[in-house]
Amino acid sequence: MKRIELLAMDVDGTLTDGGIYISAGGEETKRYDVKDGMAIVNFMKRGGTVALISGRYSKVTELRASELGVNYVYNGSSDKIGDLKALAESMGITEDQVAYVGDDVNDIDCLVWSGMGIVVADGTARTKAVADWITSAPGGRGAIREVVDRLVAEGLR
Numbered sequence: 001m002k003r004i005e006l007l008a009m010d011v012d013g014t015l016t017d018g019g020i021y022i023s024a025g026g027e028e029t030k031r032y033d034v035k036d037g038m039a040i041v042n043f044m045k046r047g048g049t050v051a052l053i054s055g056r057y058s059k060v061t062e063l064r065a066s067e068l069g070v071n072y073v074y075n076g077s078s079d080k081i082g083d084l085k086a087l088a089e090s091m092g093i094t095e096d097q098v099a100y101v102g103d104d105v106n107d108i109d110c111l112v113w114s115g116m117g118i119v120v121a122d123g124t125a126r127t128k129a130v131a132d133w134i135t136s137a138p139g140g141r142g143a144i145r146e147v148v149d150r151l152v153a154e155g156l157r
Contacts, residue, residue, distance in 0.1 A: 002094070002096045002097050002115070003097065003155075003156055003157060004048065004097060004098070004099045004115070004116065004151055004156045004157050005048060005049060005091065005093045005097040005098070006048070006049045006050075006051060006087065006088060006091060006093060006097060006098045006099070007040075007043055007048055007049070007050050007051075007099050007101070007147070007148070007151070007157075008050070008051040008052075008053055008072075008084055008087070008098060008099070008100045008101070008110065008114070009050075009051070009052060009053070009100065009101040009102065009144065010052075010053060010054060010055075010080075010101065010102040010103060010104070010106075010107050010110075011052050011053075011054035011056075011058070011061050012030075012054060012055075012056055012058075013103040013104055013120070013122075013123075013139045013140070014101050014102055014103045014107075014120055014139045014140075014143065014144075015032065015036060015052065015064075015139070015140060015144060016030045016031055016032055016139065016140040017031050017138070017139055017140030017141060018103070018122075018139055018140065019031060019140075020058075028058060028059070028060055029060065030058070030060050030061075030064075031140055032064055032140065033140055033141055033142055033144075033145070035142050035145040036140070036142060036143070036144035036145050037064075037067075037068055038145070039144050039145040039147070039148035039149070040068050040070065040144060040148070041068055041069065042148060042152075043148045043151070043157060044069060044070075046152070046157055047157075048157050049071075049072065049091065050068075050070050050072070051070070051072035051073070051074065051084070051087055052065050052070055052072070052073045052074065052075070053074040053077050053080050053083055053084060053110070054073075054074065054075055054076065054077060055076070055077055055078070055080060055106050056076060057075050057076030058075065058076075061073065061075050062075055072087055080106060080107065080109065080110050081109035081110050081113060084098070084100065084110050084113065084114070085113070094115075095113055095114055095115050096115035097115060098113075098114040098115050098116070099114060099115065099116040099117075099118060099147065099151065099156075100113075100114035100116070100117055100118065101118045101119070101120065101135075101143070101144065101147055102117075102118075102119060102120075102123065102127055103119060103120045103122065103123040103124065103127060103139050104123065104124050104127060105124060105126050105127065107119075107127055108126065108127060108130055111127060111130050111131060112130050116132050116133075116156075117130060117131050117132045118131060118132065118133055118134070118135065118147055119131040119133075119134050119135070120134075120135050120137070120138055120139040120143040121134060121135050121136055121137055121138045121139075121143065122138035122139055123139070135147060
């Protein structure tokens with residue numbers, strides 16, 4: 001397998017624990033794991049590119065991406081696979097150089113197309129059925145850290 005140049009991931013249920021909290025005033029909050037954030041930063045420091053591709057628009061997603069320095073954010077994407085393919089093409093890389101992490105049925109096309117389709121431990125049965133591997137950690141609880149650590153350990157980044 002070629003070196004992974006692009007680590008793309010879903011947000012809700014993958015980078016977060018899937019919970020969406022909305023206050024009486026309409027303010028949305030989500031829980032992110034700092035270890036996942038550190039892994040994203042480390043992946044980028046090693047020369048990799050990170051993309052967040054979420055089917056649900058959220059201002060909180062934009063804030064977290066900005067905080068981490070993630071430049072590719074598809075927030076409220078209605079065509080995840082189209083966005084992923086277009087980004088890979090613009091980077092001049094093939095699907096073999098893409099790892100995608102997801103958790104639910106709207107991630108299946110991206111998981112199948114990518115050279116490495118990864119599903120978090122608490123992903124759906126349908127996504128696990130198409131995964132190249134499944135993390136030990138659930139979404140939002142260190143799954144992305146596990147992914148990056150394994151890519152580095154296997155010399156893929």
